[in-house]
Amino acid sequence: MAIGDLGKVYQDGEEIICEGEQGNCMFVIQAGEVEVIIAGEGGQEIRLAVRREGEFFGEMAIFDRDVRSATVRALGEARVLTVDKKNFMRRVHEDPSLAFRLVETMSRRIRELGEEVARLQKAE
Amino acid sequence: MTDKGLQLDDGSRVGVIGGGPAGSFFSIFLLDLAERMGVDIQVDIYEPRDYTRPGPVGCNMCGGIISESLVQNLAAEGINLPPTVVQRGIDSYMLHMDVGSVRIETPLQESRIGAVYRGPGPRDLKEIKWGSFDGFLQNLAIEKGANVINQRVDEILWAGDLPQIKIRKGEPHTYDLVTISVGVNSASRKLLANLNFDYEPPKTTKTFIQEYYLGEEKIQEVMGSSMHVFLLDLPRLEFAAIIPKGDYVSVCLLGEDIDKELIANFMSSTEVQNVFPPAWDFDARSCNCSPRINISGARQPYDDRIVFIGDSGVTRLYKDGIGAAYRTAKSAATTAVLQGISAEDFKEHYWPACRKIEIDNMIGQMMFMVTRIIQGQQIARQAVLRMTANEQKKADSKKRMSMVLWDMFTGSAPYRDIFIRTLNPAFLARLVGDLAISVTGR
Numbered sequence: 373m374a375i376g377d378l379g380k381v382y383q384d385g386e387e388i389i390c391e392g393e394q395g396n397c398m399f400v401i402q403a404g405e406v407e408v409i410i411a412g413e414g415g416q417e418i419r420l421a422v423r424r425e426g427e428f429f430g431e432m433a434i435f436d437r438d439v440r441s442a443t444v445r446a447l448g449e450a451r452v453l454t455v456d457k458k459n460f461m462r463r464v465h466e467d468p469s470l471a472f473r474l475v476e477t478m479s480r481r482i483r484e485l486g487e488e489v490a491r492l493q494k495a496e
Numbered sequence: 497m498t499d500k501g502l503q504l505d506d507g508s509r510v511g512v513i514g515g516g517p518a519g520s521f522f523s524i525f526l527l528d529l530a531e532r533m534g535v536d537i538q539v540d541i542y543e544p545r546d547y548t549r550p551g552p553v554g555c556n557m558c559g560g561i562i563s564e565s566l567v568q569n570l571a572a573e574g575i576n577l578p579p580t581v582v583q584r585g586i587d588s589y590m591l592h593m594d595v596g597s598v599r600i601e602t603p604l605q606e607s608r609i610g611a612v613y614r615g616p617g618p619r620d621l622k623e624i625k626w627g628s629f630d631g632f633l634q635n636l637a638i639e640k641g642a643n644v645i646n647q648r649v650d651e652i653l654w655a656g657d658l659p660q661i662k663i664r665k666g667e668p669h670t671y672d673l674v675t676i677s678v679g680v681n682s683a684s685r686k687l688l689a690n691l692n693f694d695y696e697p698p699k700t701t702k703t704f705i706q707e708y709y710l711g712e713e714k715i716q717e718v719m720g721s722s723m724h725v726f727l728l729d730l731p732r733l734e735f736a737a738i739i740p741k742g743d744y745v746s747v748c749l750l751g752e753d754i755d756k757e758l759i760a761n762f763m764s765s766t767e768v769q770n771v772f773p774p775a776w777d778f779d780a781r782s783c784n785c786s787p788r789i790n791i792s793g794a795r796q797p798y799d800d801r802i803v804f805i806g807d808s809g810v811t812r813l814y815k816d817g818i819g820a821a822y823r824t825a826k827s828a829a830t831t832a833v834l835q836g837i838s839a840e841d842f843k844e845h846y847w848p849a850c851r852k853i854e855i856d857n858m859i860g861q862m863m864f865m866v867t868r869i870i871q872g873q874q875i876a877r878q879a880v881l882r883m884t885a886n887e888q889k890k891a892d893s894k895k896r897m898s899m900v901l902w903d904m905f906t907g908s909a910p911y912r913d914i915f916i917r918t919l920n921p922a923f924l925a926r927l928v929g930d931l932a933i934s935v936t937g938r
Contacts, residue, residue, distance in 0.1 A: 373607070375712065375721070375742065376579030376626065378567060380606040400571040426576060453576070454604055455568045459908075463569055466823070466849065469529065469830050473574050 378402060379453035382446035388430075391443040395433030396457045401425050404450030410442045422447060431474055434460055502800060502838040504672060506536045510832075511661045511671040512642075513649045513687070515543025516556050516614070517818050518806025519677035520633035520642075521825035524575075527640040529833040539641065540669065542661060544648040547615055547631030548624075554615030556630055557681060557787035558817065559705060559739055559748040561586075561723070562610035564602075564908040566819040581632045582610040583742035584715075588722045589905055591884065592767040593877045594729065598885045599722065600898050607721065609906060611741050618707040618744055618782035626742050629818075652690050652802075659801050673837045675828065677806045677821075680788050693839075695804065696795035698811075700788035704749040704759055707782040714773060715740045724771050725905050727871050727880075730761050734864060735814060737905075738771055744782060750814055754786070789817070793854045798842035803828045810850040813857040814864070815907025820853055860911035863904065879930035896923040 373381050379402045382388055389395060391410060405424050412418040420442060423429050429444050434457050446452075464471050504510070510526065512519045523539045530537045547554045562570075567577065579585075585607030589600045602608060612629035638644060647663040652674060654660060660668035678687070680700050688695065710718070724738040734751040749762060762768060763778045772778075793810035797803065805828045806821040827849035828842070835841045870876040883897040900917055903909040917923065 373585070374579045375584050375716070376582040376610075378577060378579075378582055378585045378607050378610055380604075400576065402571075402576055426574065453567070453571050453608065454606055455572055459565050459568050460572060463565075463572075466852070467826055467830070469525075469826070470569065470572055472532070474572065 373451070377451055379451045381449060381451050382406075384446055384448050386446045388444045388446065388450075388452060389440050389442075391440055393440045395430060395440050397454050398431040398434050398457075398460070399429050399444075400453045400455060401427050401429070402451040402453050405447040406444050406450050406452070407447045408442045408444050428474065428477055431478065433457065434474075501836065502672075502841070503836050504530070504535060504537055504832055508535075508537050508672040509670070510537060510539045510673045510675065511659070511669065512539060512541045512675045512677060513652075513661065514677035514679065514682065514806070514808075515541040515545070515634050515637075515644060516630050516677060516679060516806065516821070517633055518808075518821035518825045519543065519675070520630070520637045521822050522675050522677060522805055522829050523637040523642040524633070524640050525826050525829035526832060527637075527642060529829060533833060535833065539637075539643065540661075540671075541634070541637060541642050541644045542647055542649045542663070543634070543644060544646060545615070545630070546646065547628035547634060550616045550621035550624070551619035551783065552785070554628060554631075555785075556614040556679060557705065557785045558614050559737065559746055560612045560614060560629065560741070561739060561816075561818075561907075562612060562629070563816045563819050563906055564608045566816065566822060567608050567610055569819075569822065575636065577610050577612075577632075581627045581629055582612055583626045584611040584721060584740050585609070586611055586721055586723050586739075588720075589902065590722045590724045590771075591881075591901060591905075592724060592726045592728075592771070593881060594767065595874060595878045596881050596885075597767070597770075598881055598888060600884065600888065600902055603895070603899070603902070609723070609908075611723070611739050611746075613741060613744075617741075618709070620709065620782045649687060651686055652688075654690065654692075657800065671801075673801050673803070673832060676802065676804045676808050677825070679807045680790060691799070691802065693799040693802075694796045695799070697808065698790040698794045699792040701752065701791050702754055702786050703789050704747075704754045704784070704786050706747045706759075706784040707744050708747070708772075708780070709744050709782050710773070712743050715743070715745060718773050719745065719771065723905070726762075726765075726767055727867065727877065728762070728765055728767060729871050729874075729877075730758065730765070732758055733762060733871075734868070736762055738768070750789070789814070793850060793857075797850065798846060799839045801837055803832070803837075803842055803846065810853045812853055812907060813860040813911070815905075819907065823849060823853065856910045856912050859915050863911050863915060867904070875931065875934040878934040879927060882933065883926055883930045894922070896920065896926065 408421045586609035659674040662668040719740040726736040797809035805824040811820040831845040887895040
């Protein structure tokens, strides 16, 4: 890590969050990329997405009380900052507009998911 | 005060006096929210400082710590602080007392505190390796569409009920809203002379900041990525810290009537000498300053079409001033875009954010009073050191004292939260136990 780097560096393939675990934080990528994967039938891994610098992941743990829905691993070296649920929710309570960007991102991802479902139904 | 009804609309003009963090944050959030709401607003930021030039001309005189909570909040806002601006990621604190020192690790083993310079660096800086924090934010405001006018504002005038900003050589510019975000060290009497409401500037006290050049390698060797904080039994000294940056370290002193004698006593203490390289020449400083910081908030920091943010409004006691600038700027910007720009709007939607900080500062005053008692009692200092050291040794222990100290020193949590944690029976029982050990000398 360079002396001015914030966050934590994960090496290529290193797990940042693990599917099925309890989570109480989300993450913001400061540098590099990460892949979001889930375990498919028969144990093979399915890559759902690649997230890049400036993007969030693990944000569902901020809002629901469920376990992590996917595993996230570093793709190459990635530097990631943890955002604590308590700090985030305290601040959102004071300033709901802090959640605008998160809601905007989640909304875009739901839209992309809808398009993907439509594309798969069309292919069947 | 007028009734509600004053709004920012398409074509509205906003003048921001002061382009430090509060002014830039305000401009960024105002323009972002206005864009989301489909309103086209013009923002002019008046800032005479040049953040590309080292020394006082580009410096806003500050310790330069971006707290853990602010780093996280900014990341959630989409503002990620790059290593070209953050001179050092802080991952731990070293607490120094006459009875010993203890290292307090960050709870997540992650660098989430940024050490920055508000300008590019001290007066004798030979090579600019890192950018200015204030310049970084100002550039973000420019990217959002703000226009920066590199002039000092002479006075605020009025054209009917519209405020005007006048620079020394030029005609006044008329605005729908004027936001005042000048620091307590910059606000001139003339600037505030024509405000026809009950604004009263914050009360302040003097601090002391001194910069030393050690070089990146030497800093890494002797201080690492730890901020060094001192609880010393020196009269009038409230709190002191040594903050490692890129090639320099900043020595910051807070207290009452900081004078040469207090500075000399602090610098000559064994605890401070041990942090610096052996036989360090403490007279070989790069620059120093004695900026003022708030010890109370302003009275009525708003009126129709006028709002004060950051230090000229309300800020946090002793810590996290940039975090308070972010909070007040964001609150004023959301009020202006979503509610309105009348005194009533600011009173209803902006003032509560200021009051919350002020009430927390009252609890902070009490917390610092307790800290002063600990500073003055060797038995208490020994107990705090022992409790913290034991917590840091055990990986799976509840780090109650460590977290109280961490949040007190980093400014990451409201003073109210820290205070409530000190009332926890387990915390008190452990502290009483460690006090008993100190008293009995076991």
